[in-house]
Amino acid sequence: MSTFRPRPDASPKLAGSAVYGMDLELPGMLWAALVPSPTAHGRLRAVDLAPARALPGVVAVGAADVASLLSGAHGDAERPVFPSETVVFRHQPVAAVAAPTLERAREAARAVRVDVESLPVVSDLEDLFPDWPGPEAEGSPHIAAHVRAHSGDVEAVFRSAETVVRETYRTASVHQVAIEPHACLAMVDGGLWRVRSSTQTPFGLREDIASLLGVPEEKVVVEGTWVGGGFGGKNAALIEPYALLLAKASGRPVKLSLTYREEFLLGRTTLPSVVRMETAVTNGTIVARRVRLLLDVGTSLPGRDFATGYSIGFLLGPYRTPAFEVEGYAVMTNKPAFGPHRAPFAPQCVFALESHLDHVAREVGLDGVAFRASHLWQEGTTTPMGQTVGPFGLATALERARATAARWRAEKGPDAGVGVAVGFWSTGTGAGGEARLRLSPTELTVVQGEREIGSGSVLAGVAAVVARATGLPRERVTVEYEDTAHAPFDSGVFGSRTTAALGRAAEEAVGSLLEELRRRTNRSGPVRLSVRNGEIVVTAAAGERTIRDLLSDSERRAGGLVAVGKHYGKGGEIDETKVDVGTFYPYTDFTGAAHVAEVAVDRETGTVRVTRYAAFHDIGTVIDGATAPAQVEGGVVMGLGTALTEEAIWSEDGRLLNAGLLDYRLPTLGSVPPIEVAFVEGFPGAGPFGAKGLGEPPIIPVAAAVALAVRDATGAHITELPLSSERVARALKLL
């Protein structure tokens, strides 16, 4: 692994020259504010904008104005920008206003009269389905998606098994809590709808806006800003359509930036779930499993079955399972829509799965880690859903984790415990992207369409791929961003795909660049780039040529030699014959991690303190030795929040009771233990040089590892997240 190298984004961020969405300002722009629904569910009788419009300089738009503003365009009928009949979650925007100052805009938003007839609110999915949904689920308006798959005669295997263990787990709603709330600046310029936004996916946002407003994609231009963290919360349109409609109505640029309270109230995030696990064991081997998931998806639309269809595989886990049945329901409640939160729903699934399998092992008198290790997938294993596992370092990672756990267990004090958990993930190399290179006599520039969201994957990861592929030192490679009208297409910064998939496109571009240089220098063997006397040179067995010599006049004037690379990878495929109902999403390019947590538990108060942590990751190949461990540390810390303190609390009438950072508790440095990070290399993935994704995996096993450590320390078997001290105290029978 390489030594410390300052991150390329450190300097602009520290100097304040990095412009985030919140920083955007233009002369003459208006400030926007949203008008919230006062109830979580109700029939809209009237939204009277007149009092807002009576204030000087105020522009207001509501459902009634959308058609004329879009002049004949047809927005997405399923997803109107403003509701016209029913509001379905508290604070759902029913109108938007803009004014010359933010104070005036907020005053105008408060002046709008919203008249709503309240309807019954569904806040807790267990109020709807206290037991597993029966026939009443069929056609229920509260079911957004239903998936079911099976393999083998599960019922028969369960009947003949030696031991059957049944348990129910519950997980909490957690928020991404990016440091920067959603923020954008919109303007309508001739026929173009332009928006600068703090987004993880400029091209995805373009597509989303075009669909929501019913305008052609080529009439929408998205320019990404520096992004103050995304974690999945900024990968689709959320506030941009409001700002664009206000810009259209006012003829002025319009800035919309959520307050942090609004970020909690409107953001799409992870909602609560109930997981039922049943496992049949004979002779120490799993012979069948039945897994059921009830997932709160808030106001996600019917047909949006990703949440259940992707999650459910994590409930089966990276374990061989001869017979199984999985079923999931996405349940609609009066909350904002479910949305991705770093490794969407995998940490919650893995908490339930790892805790359950450890419990099953104890029930049949086996060691929990050895039991799980004996069922672990290897390269070549066929997964329950019929995918073939490629090079897969999870077993190696687990061996190393077990060694660490054994050492810690030998050293630990009386109230301490050690837990080991694993989780798998899929690198999103199936989502395509392109990159363009421009080679000048002194610099190689990667031109692409993503902004750095803080992980380092764009500015450090893609640059490291290009440096490694060309032979150039890193300081000669710069990554440049262009808006969606100019940049080559890319799918976005999500799914742990950036370094792997966009990096592959950049690697392809390097291939054609070097091929062109080989042709120009008449070499037969491979060529590389290096630096001599400040100039970039082509090196080959037969000697060197400067780039300056090899460029044509027109190339010199245009800034350099251009090469383009594309990567459109294949997604995985599952065995569709196992699917009974709904859509199961395949995984691509398996990766995984094994984590070890050491905790100290206060046996009188139930307080859990994580005292040491170790993370072993199958990464394929380390591309950037500085940012990779930082990604793991960040993911572990975020996972500690999910494990111990983070929980969005919803009242029965659909209010979010802790919409702020005072009572929604992220870990701070005072809760962060020393974290050891190690990478397992040699199990190559589909990324450049065999790289696999690393953005999401580090959060996945954390809650499970901590829960198992608490059980090791105290014997308390806790089946609900987060592991608050009060919950642990109850499990210890202190209350």
Place this chain on the structure above:
Amino acid sequence: MPPFSLVTPTSVEEAVAELRTVAPGEVAVLAGGTDLSFDLDRAGPSLRRVLSLRRLPWRTLDWNGPVLTVGSTLPLRSLEEDPGISRRHPGLYQAIRAVGGVPLRHRATLGGNLGRASPASDLLPVLLVLDAEVDLVGPAGSRSVGVDRFLLGPRRTVLAHDELIRSVRFPEPRPSAYLWQRVRPANDISQIAVAAAFSPSERRWRLAVGGIPPRATRLPDAEQRLASSVAPTDPELRPMAEEASRQLPIAGDRRRASEEYRRHLVGVLLSRAVRAAAAHLSEGAR
């Protein structure tokens, strides 16, 4: 935040006179600002003036024999760094260390904690068990009020509109201890906070609890259980803990902890605090 004018008087007379020129809702008194700044963000249009105490000569710390007098605007960090505080008032030292982080403690003050009377204050329980006296100054001169009488309720004190807190007096060093329980160990509001101190002059324990609405409070019935015991044994602590748990005045707020959990915690933490204070006592005796 509404527009307001910032006034920074240089004498006590000037400060008191300034308070008398405006109506009660129109002025906010600024000591360190660590609690006030949240309110300023949401303040209504009636707020016209912020009166800063930073130029008043109140950043003081004086020992007069056993009596410690702390100026109301002395930053907590200065108290924390005074070796006499950690040695002679260990509970006060622990409570100060529990307030926010170091940068915040460079601003936060004892006077601000008292004047704002936040139910969440980490300092009030320990001021109660140390029998701190609050010295006030107003147009009619000075007066002193015990902390227990000074605090009326959440955000309510006996401080008159035109009075300021000049200093806080601690009559005698006491073996003492302060403990909290939080969802998160750092930078959080306590689910519950307790303080215990043993008065050598009266030879009796004082116990107090904070971090709960409506206000920090002494627990006299629980104190009674420890009446004669300088170094209580576990069998003596148990009835105290049970009494404290029973006596705890509480209003539920499920964002931080259930009532049942807080009742459990108060007994556990007070037992630990008494043990810790008793340990100081025996160390002092050696």
